[in-house]
Amino acid sequence: MTLIADPLEFAQRGERLQGSVELKALSRLADELVDREGSVKFEVFGVVVGDDHFLEVSIEAQPRVQCQRCLQSLALDLALQVRFLLVPPGEVIPDDELEEDSFDAIAAERNLDVLALIEDELLLALPISPRHEVCDTPQPRERDDSASPFAALASLRGAGKKS
Numbered sequence: 001m002t003l004i005a006d007p008l009e010f011a012q013r014g015e016r017l018q019g020s021v022e023l024k025a026l027s028r029l030a031d032e033l034v035d036r037e038g039s040v041k042f043e044v045f046g047v048v049v050g051d052d053h054f055l056e057v058s059i060e061a062q063p064r065v066q067c068q069r070c071l072q073s074l075a076l077d078l079a080l081q082v083r084f085l086l087v088p089p090g091e092v093i094p095d096d097e098l099e100e101d102s103f104d105a106i107a108a109e110r111n112l113d114v115l116a117l118i119e120d121e122l123l124l125a126l127p128i129s130p131r132h133e134v135c136d137t138p139q140p141r142e143r144d145d146s147a148s149p150f151a152a153l154a155s156l157r158g159a160g161k162k163s
């Protein structure tokens, strides 16, 4: 786990946290992938704008999901930038409707679990129905040469030449 002991102080000081985590360590995310190889790079830094404290989070990952057309592995190239408003203890987290689109509001609780935040964002970023732009695996039907009429014809011709 990667925790920020005091997120408000982290923002106040303009602190920065960099790291990486194995995909297999993010079990909710890994369940959605075709394999668990690879890692996620992340960077978190704190910033104060007016009276508001924010965490700016950058995430880079290349998780592999299953193409819904050819069922083969499809590597995503995710680069996310997310801004979280830290809501101090005792203050009300704004309703979704009132929230600005440019950031998500989260409770500025002690020992904030950064990896859980990152995992949530990656889950949201996964396409619902991922597909290759162009699937390069031919359909099994086209691949089976022995069953095609052309293959049958070719073998007849071959037999003719021999005799």
Ligand SMILES: [Zn+2]
Residues within 6 Å of the ligand: 067, 068, 069, 070, 071, 072, 131, 132, 134, 135, 136
């Ligand atoms: Zn495909």
